[in-house]
Amino acid sequence: MLDPVSRVRRFNRAVTSAVGALDTSFLGRGRPLGAARVLNAIGHGRSDVGEIRDYLGLDSGLMSRLLRGLENEGLIETAAHGDDARRRVVRLTRTGRREFSTYEAISNRQAEGFLAGHAQREALLAAMDMIASALGRDSIGLSEMDPRSKEARYCLGAYYDELARRFKQGFDVTLSRDPDARDMVRPRGAFIVAMSDGLPIGCVGLKGSGGDLAEIKRLWVAPDARGLRLGRRLMEAAESAARELGVKVLRLDTNSALPEAGQLYRRSGWTEIPRFNDDPYPDLFFEKRL
Amino acid sequence: MLDPVSRVRRFNRAVTSAVGALDTSFLGRGRPLGAARVLNAIGHGRSDVGEIRDYLGLDSGLMSRLLRGLENEGLIETAAHGDDARRRVVRLTRTGRREFSTYEAISNRQAEGFLAGHAQREALLAAMDMIASALGRDSIGLSEMDPRSKEARYCLGAYYDELARRFKQGFDVTLSRDPDARDMVRPRGAFIVAMSDGLPIGCVGLKGSGGDLAEIKRLWVAPDARGLRLGRRLMEAAESAARELGVKVLRLDTNSALPEAGQLYRRSGWTEIPRFNDDPYPDLFFEKRL
DNA sequence: AATGATATCTGACTAAAGTCAGATATATGC
DNA sequence: GCATATATCTGACTTTAGTCAGATATCATT
Numbered sequence: 001m002l003d004p005v006s007r008v009r010r011f012n013r014a015v016t017s018a019v020g021a022l023d024t025s026f027l028g029r030g031r032p033l034g035a036a037r038v039l040n041a042i043g044h045g046r047s048d049v050g051e052i053r054d055y056l057g058l059d060s061g062l063m064s065r066l067l068r069g070l071e072n073e074g075l076i077e078t079a080a081h082g083d084d085a086r087r088r089v090v091r092l093t094r095t096g097r098r099e100f101s102t103y104e105a106i107s108n109r110q111a112e113g114f115l116a117g118h119a120q121r122e123a124l125l126a127a128m129d130m131i132a133s134a135l136g137r138d139s140i141g142l143s144e145m146d147p148r149s150k151e152a153r154y155c156l157g158a159y160y161d162e163l164a165r166r167f168k169q170g171f172d173v174t175l176s177r178d179p180d181a182r183d184m185v186r187p188r189g190a191f192i193v194a195m196s197d198g199l200p201i202g203c204v205g206l207k208g209s210g211g212d213l214a215e216i217k218r219l220w221v222a223p224d225a226r227g228l229r230l231g232r233r234l235m236e237a238a239e240s241a242a243r244e245l246g247v248k249v250l251r252l253d254t255n256s257a258l259p260e261a262g263q264l265y266r267r268s269g270w271t272e273i274p275r276f277n278d279d280p281y282p283d284l285f286f287e288k289r290l
Numbered sequence: 291m292l293d294p295v296s297r298v299r300r301f302n303r304a305v306t307s308a309v310g311a312l313d314t315s316f317l318g319r320g321r322p323l324g325a326a327r328v329l330n331a332i333g334h335g336r337s338d339v340g341e342i343r344d345y346l347g348l349d350s351g352l353m354s355r356l357l358r359g360l361e362n363e364g365l366i367e368t369a370a371h372g373d374d375a376r377r378r379v380v381r382l383t384r385t386g387r388r389e390f391s392t393y394e395a396i397s398n399r400q401a402e403g404f405l406a407g408h409a410q411r412e413a414l415l416a417a418m419d420m421i422a423s424a425l426g427r428d429s430i431g432l433s434e435m436d437p438r439s440k441e442a443r444y445c446l447g448a449y450y451d452e453l454a455r456r457f458k459q460g461f462d463v464t465l466s467r468d469p470d471a472r473d474m475v476r477p478r479g480a481f482i483v484a485m486s487d488g489l490p491i492g493c494v495g496l497k498g499s500g501g502d503l504a505e506i507k508r509l510w511v512a513p514d515a516r517g518l519r520l521g522r523r524l525m526e527a528a529e530s531a532a533r534e535l536g537v538k539v540l541r542l543d544t545n546s547a548l549p550e551a552g553q554l555y556r557r558s559g560w561t562e563i564p565r566f567n568d569d570p571y572p573d574l575f576f577e578k579r580l
Numbered sequence: 581a582a583t584g585a586t587a588t589c590t591g592a593c594t595a596a597a598g599t600c601a602g603a604t605a606t607a608t609g610c
Numbered sequence: 611g612c613a614t615a616t617a618t619c620t621g622a623c624t625t626t627a628g629t630c631a632g633a634t635a636t637c638a639t640t
Contacts, residue, residue: 002488002489004401004405004411004415005398005401005402005405006488007415007418007419007489008401008404008405008415008418009397009398009401010418010419010422010487010488010489011418011419011421011422012309012312012397012401013422013487014421014422014425014426014487015305015308015309015421015422015425016309016312017425018305018425019302019305019306019309022302022306032595032596032597033596033597034596034597049617049618050617050618057310058597058598059597059598059599059600060617060618060619061598061599061600061618061619061620061621062597062598062599063618063619064618064619064620065619065620067618067619068619068620080606081617084606084607084616084617085605085606085607085617086605086606086607086616086617086618087606087616087617087618088617088618107299107302108295108299111294111295111298111299111302112295114298114424115294115295115298117427118424118517118518119516119517119518119519120420120516120517121294121517123420123517124420124421124424124517125294125297125298126417127416127417127418127420127421128297128298128300128301128417128421129297129300129301130410130413130414130417131301131304131305131414131417131418131421132297132300132301132303132304132305134404134408134414135304135305135307135308136304137407197300197303197304198292198296198300199292199297199300226409226410227408227409227410227411227413227414228408228409229409322625322626322627323626323627324626324627339587339588340587340588348627348628349627349628349629349630350587350588350589351588351589351590351591351628351629351630352627352628352629353588353589354588354589354590355589355590357588357589358589370636371587374586374587374636374637375587375635375636375637376586376587376588376635376636376637377586377587377588377636378587378588581640582639582640583638583639583640584637584638584639584640585636585637585638585639586635586636586637586638587634587635587636587637588633588634588635588636589632589633589634589635590631590632590633590634591630591631591632591633592629592630592631593628593629593630593631594627594628594629594630595626595627595628595629596625596626596627596628597624597625597626597627598623598624598625598626599622599623599624599625600621600622600623600624601620601621601622601623602619602620602621603618603619603620603621604617604618604619604620605616605617605618605619606615606616606617606618607614607615607616607617608613608614608615608616609612609613609614609615610611610612610613610614
């Protein structure tokens with residue numbers, strides 16, 4: 001009915017008016033929007049004045065005045081940065097934390113109110129995740145984490161669930177060769193998680209042995225974040241970590257029930273090789289020389 | 291990983307910065323945002339000053355000044371309304387139309403740019419439709435339309451496609467008793483389409499015979515708009531149209547492969563009755579006395 | 581024709597946001 | 611140690627948005 005561009009524009013209109021409503025709800029605390037935004041940025045853990053300025057896109061003069069205002073209200077304290085006394089760091093006072101938490105309560109209530117009226121809650125949330133990831137594509141960051149961290153475990157859980165759904169015979173992680181976490185931490189290996197604004201949306205493991213040979217494991221991208229070329233980015237990050245660790249040959253196993261994975265490997269310089277382990281799940285094996 | 295409220299808030303953050311970027315791209319024409327918004331409202335066919343003021347939520351003084359500014363730029367012309375000379379109507383001049391079309395081009399380019407980089411185009415658009423409908427839930431309007439109109443045909447096509455997917459034996463509209471369009475237009479019947487900001491997202495037909503008996507046909511709600519109680523609203527609108535036309539008894543047929551439909555009927559006062567036609571597809575029959 | 585309601589406009593104002601040119605203190609490279 | 615760059619701050623300014631109290635013209639009702 002509507003062409004794609006009109007659909008995007010319809011979305012923009014809907015969202016613009018919703019954002020406007022969200023903004024006005026912040027005005028209820030008797031503080032202009034600019035000051036409220038700065039306070040919230042600080043509350044969410046940003047402490048570097050310059051960083052906040054960049055994040056909010058403010059002029060340095062304006063930023064300075066807003067900080068002075070919040071300081072006079074007794075909500076924040078500033079101090080020189082330890083490494084560089086030209087820079088300033090900001091933190092909330094006790095009063096500031098209280099005020100911040102009422103802003104948080106406003107935001108939470110707003111979000112709950114939105115969800116409350118909708119029957120298709122999970123579908124709606126999935127759609128929101130997808131759009132947030134797509135809009136924030138440029139800000140998806142890859143970070144090395146411990147495979148036992150909360151974020152990594154979330155990704156691995158989602159990965160196992162997906163294998164269970166997609167393999168005809170199901171998937172039981174205890175039957176597979178579950179790598180030792182220490183093999184996926186420096187100096188032997190690495191584990192990389194893709195984060196988009198606080199949400200883990202992909203991961204990959206590099207399982208090393210200390211020698212020339214290492215294995216890629218647990219490559220996963222959240223369904224809502226597919227199509228953003230994140231798989232490729234994760235693989236590149238894993239390969240570059242492997243190079244740093246002196247690895248010469250990378251291997252991986254996969255299953256033909258995951259065709260998009262096989263395609264990614266073939267397109268990025270991997271070559272199929274004969275089976276190199278007796279894990280019951282994989283039926284495709286690849287190698288890449290670095 | 292994230293709780294529902296955090297997911298909604300993550301979406302809000304992503305969207306807020308995207309909307310900001312969209313706004314700043316409108317400033318490239320050397321005109322403040324307020325004036326640009328008014329110009330665009332006029333370009334999109336709004337002509338009544340009061341209507342534009344309500345739509346944009348502007349004070350009458352501010353509105354007046356913005357109009358004066360656009361007039362001085364030679365972009366618009368105002369005149370008294372034909373029926374009521376207190377009201378004013380606005381329209382674009384030739385220059386104004388040109389300027390408006392460059393704003394349109396900016397919006398279109400922005401939307402195309404967003405879509406261009408994404409592999410999962412259709413899924414992303416579906417997610418956007420869903421969210422736009424959910425956000426604009428309060429502004430979903432039901433309007434009676436000709437069942438041969440573009441909007442109605444779009445809904446019917448989507449409805450047939452869905453039946454084909456959901457019926458084990460498929461669905462071929464030519465085998466079913468396709469109602470004559472004239473039976474779904476006043477004075478015999480009615481056809482109602484739910485529109486959300488230009489997009490048809492649901493429909494229902496009331497097929498009358500001129501007598502006391504009429505039939506409900508073609509109840510459909512777009513998958514992305516389910517959970518908004520739109521089915522119920524459509525049924526209520528159809529029933530009230532039936533009452534207006536003097537109908538005493540309503541009937542409908544449906545299929546047990548569409549359980550959500552059966553549930554809706556049972557919950558809103560319909561009672562199951564024996565088969566009353568020989569259409570090959572339905573296996574459930576309902577009646578409601580008005 | 582008089583009365584009150586309505587739509588828009590004008591003038592006078594305030595608040596918020598944003599800009600810009602220095603001033604000040606500190607860091608970095610030579 | 612000196613020149614240069616950087617981070618923040620201050621003061622003086624402009625623009626945009628928004629508010630409010632009338633003024634003006636028109637409409638609807640009696």
